[in-house]
Amino acid sequence: MKKTLILTTALVSFGFAANAEVTVMSWGGAYGAAQTEGHVKPWSAATGNPAIMVDSDNPAPAIKAMVEAGNVTVDVASVEYADAIRLCDEGLLEPIDAAALPPGADGTPAAEDFFPGAVTECGVSTDIWSNVFAYDTTKFPEGPKTAADFFDLAKFPGKRGLKKGAKAVLEFALLADGVAPADVYTVLGTPEGVDRAFAKLDTIKADTVWWEAGAQAPQLLADGEVAMTTAYNGRIFAAAVGEGKPFQIVWDGQIYENESYVVPKGAPNKDLAMEFIKYATSTEGLRAQAAHISYGPPRKSANKEPIIYAGDGKTEMGPHLPTNPANLTNALLTSSDFWVDHDAELNERFQAWLAQ
Amino acid sequence: MAEAATDLLKTADGRPLKAALAAAQARAKRRAFLLVLPLLVFVLLTFLVPIGYMLKRSVEHDGFAASAPALDAWFAANPGFDPMNPPEAAYAALVQDLARMQTEKTTGIAGTRINYTVPGTISLFKKGAREAKSLAPPFKEALIAVDADWGKPALWRGMAAASSKYTTEFYKVASDRKLTDEGWAKGGDKERIYLYLFFKTFLVSGIITVICLLLAFPVSHLLATLPMAKSSLLMILVLLPFWTSLLVRTTSWIALLQEQGIVNDLLVGLGLITEDGRLTMMYNMTGTIVAMTHVLLPFMILPLYSVMRVIPPSYARAARSLGATSWTTFRRVYLPQTLPGIAAGSLLVFILAVGYYITPALVGGADGQLISNLISFHMTKSNWSLAAAIAAMLLAAILVLYWLYDRLIGIDRLKLG
Numbered sequence: 001m002k003k004t005l006i007l008t009t010a011l012v013s014f015g016f017a018a019n020a021e022v023t024v025m026s027w028g029g030a031y032g033a034a035q036t037e038g039h040v041k042p043w044s045a046a047t048g049n050p051a052i053m054v055d056s057d058n059p060a061p062a063i064k065a066m067v068e069a070g071n072v073t074v075d076v077a078s079v080e081y082a083d084a085i086r087l088c089d090e091g092l093l094e095p096i097d098a099a100a101l102p103p104g105a106d107g108t109p110a111a112e113d114f115f116p117g118a119v120t121e122c123g124v125s126t127d128i129w130s131n132v133f134a135y136d137t138t139k140f141p142e143g144p145k146t147a148a149d150f151f152d153l154a155k156f157p158g159k160r161g162l163k164k165g166a167k168a169v170l171e172f173a174l175l176a177d178g179v180a181p182a183d184v185y186t187v188l189g190t191p192e193g194v195d196r197a198f199a200k201l202d203t204i205k206a207d208t209v210w211w212e213a214g215a216q217a218p219q220l221l222a223d224g225e226v227a228m229t230t231a232y233n234g235r236i237f238a239a240a241v242g243e244g245k246p247f248q249i250v251w252d253g254q255i256y257e258n259e260s261y262v263v264p265k266g267a268p269n270k271d272l273a274m275e276f277i278k279y280a281t282s283t284e285g286l287r288a289q290a291a292h293i294s295y296g297p298p299r300k301s302a303n304k305e306p307i308i309y310a311g312d313g314k315t316e317m318g319p320h321l322p323t324n325p326a327n328l329t330n331a332l333l334t335s336s337d338f339w340v341d342h343d344a345e346l347n348e349r350f351q352a353w354l355a356q
Numbered sequence: 357m358a359e360a361a362t363d364l365l366k367t368a369d370g371r372p373l374k375a376a377l378a379a380a381q382a383r384a385k386r387r388a389f390l391l392v393l394p395l396l397v398f399v400l401l402t403f404l405v406p407i408g409y410m411l412k413r414s415v416e417h418d419g420f421a422a423s424a425p426a427l428d429a430w431f432a433a434n435p436g437f438d439p440m441n442p443p444e445a446a447y448a449a450l451v452q453d454l455a456r457m458q459t460e461k462t463t464g465i466a467g468t469r470i471n472y473t474v475p476g477t478i479s480l481f482k483k484g485a486r487e488a489k490s491l492a493p494p495f496k497e498a499l500i501a502v503d504a505d506w507g508k509p510a511l512w513r514g515m516a517a518a519s520s521k522y523t524t525e526f527y528k529v530a531s532d533r534k535l536t537d538e539g540w541a542k543g544g545d546k547e548r549i550y551l552y553l554f555f556k557t558f559l560v561s562g563i564i565t566v567i568c569l570l571l572a573f574p575v576s577h578l579l580a581t582l583p584m585a586k587s588s589l590l591m592i593l594v595l596l597p598f599w600t601s602l603l604v605r606t607t608s609w610i611a612l613l614q615e616q617g618i619v620n621d622l623l624v625g626l627g628l629i630t631e632d633g634r635l636t637m638m639y640n641m642t643g644t645i646v647a648m649t650h651v652l653l654p655f656m657i658l659p660l661y662s663v664m665r666v667i668p669p670s671y672a673r674a675a676r677s678l679g680a681t682s683w684t685t686f687r688r689v690y691l692p693q694t695l696p697g698i699a700a701g702s703l704l705v706f707i708l709a710v711g712y713y714i715t716p717a718l719v720g721g722a723d724g725q726l727i728s729n730l731i732s733f734h735m736t737k738s739n740w741s742l743a744a745a746i747a748a749m750l751l752a753a754i755l756v757l758y759w760l761y762d763r764l765i766g767i768d769r770l771k772l773g
Contacts, residue, residue: 060736061738087738091461205722223611341479344739352552354725355552
């Protein structure tokens, strides 16, 4: 009996010691799959360290809960830019040494290769995704071209789909109202600016269907529930190119943002996590992820050569990426500083406006 | 009479009967308690302790108090200071703390704490902390030159309140009050949302409970009075949706009820409505109520069924034989006997409906926001103290309703079978 007990205890502890695998937590769905194919599997194969991907509805609160409970089981997490800043402010993330990041494939040092703002104290950007709006080309062969067209119910009749939240919706309203991207956050910082955004939204409020989950937006368009809807650009790409739906994205008035990899404080395999992030955010790693989902790599060197969509092996990702120069004519970079300050306040105002 | 009072019943060995009985029953009671003890410990550890910890967060946040010791001391020494015009000593303490925050990297957490009541503070603190080392006295003019917002009375009120670890500020925010330059005041028309949502959540849950009751009563009666074989078959029809995933059920309602959905297509195809006159049954209150009723119906059917099954049919027959009409029999003989089941089912459905947030989030559209959606929002945005405060208020409201329910109906009359 005693011998069995000792043997089983030894076996169990051996099992624990061998468990030096890197756990990456991401958003699941098409995005999580792209990161598994682009980062997790190749890094694991190249370095021989086991790595797994776990899904989450939103990794940020999960990380906060883990660190505060003192039981961190995740080594790397993919979080929104504002969450990366906020969690870093709250002391819940390990700082990342920007000097240690690898240079681009063409030799450019990391500091110059990354787009401005892509590397923060505790996070490194993996892709740039965007809030855009899309329409069904069979309904509107002569489709909308600008953000203002989204609010034009006379020229383009039908319901509209909008994300149920203040972020990216208020800026979109201001952009459609004629505010230049450089001025949007200054305007939104004033009470008059906020009133202006809500007044613009009031013009379509009665005809709006509010979506909550990323997958709902293309679904609403496919069902014919809405004539136009805002959505995450990768989801529309997956529906249009991956599934052959007649959807067209309008890039005017796009609001783009960085998604970052972070390391929670007290991660079990911190050094391996840093190695993983260095690989994933290298030119090679970023291009590998971009081949599976249409979110732009945040490094100049990664955007040099065309990236081919892995789904069909022939579509060029270039025109579908938010970072393509042709798509950046009237684009707005989300200001995480603004939202970290005002998210709760504006969201309360938004909820109150919705309820009226 | 006095003699009769002292003449208590005694057992054979001279002890009073009452004491002897208590002693004999004590063993049985102790044994019963020990049997329940594991469950009690389990409930305490997995239920009360985590919830208590979350509720404690709603009154406690030391993000600022722990990072700004100089200001804490100054506020403690000057409780009656004028927020409109804080003296130079206050600004000196502030600059000292900002420099400290910069070196200790606690600017973020301190700014976040004040930002909960004074929006815009996080970037203000970050800028101030970066400049703090290079500022020279007089600090008041120097700091206000960096950013005029440093002189805002609301900011000073916020900092004074946050200098103590314990606070009721989160409850104030959850009651739709705002911190202004003059102090805590009722929030503006365009911002008040919490109390309205509390009220709406209870109203919607009440409506759903009543609808569930009306729909479940005939079904349970049928299940209870049919012979066992047929009844079991029909019971499977009740349980199958119960075992299906909640999200699958919710999204199938979307497919059924949306404007281009199955129900509308059917009605247009039958010619009952025109193409332009499609019914809007989804992404509004109708959709929320329909989907939530569907999800919560088994919780009403099952308790009612268990209670109805043990009601002897002879009572109803006796009433009829004595000359009562169908309606009178139902109202005065059958219904009172099902009351424990109705009580149990209603309580279950109501409390579940109050906490639901996924279904209203997906099908509710603009109308269908309930208080739980806001609790979830604040949890995601890291303001756990406010989420805890709203949750605590919800818990208190439910407990008050439960107490009222006990007074009106009586908890010991509740039966689950």
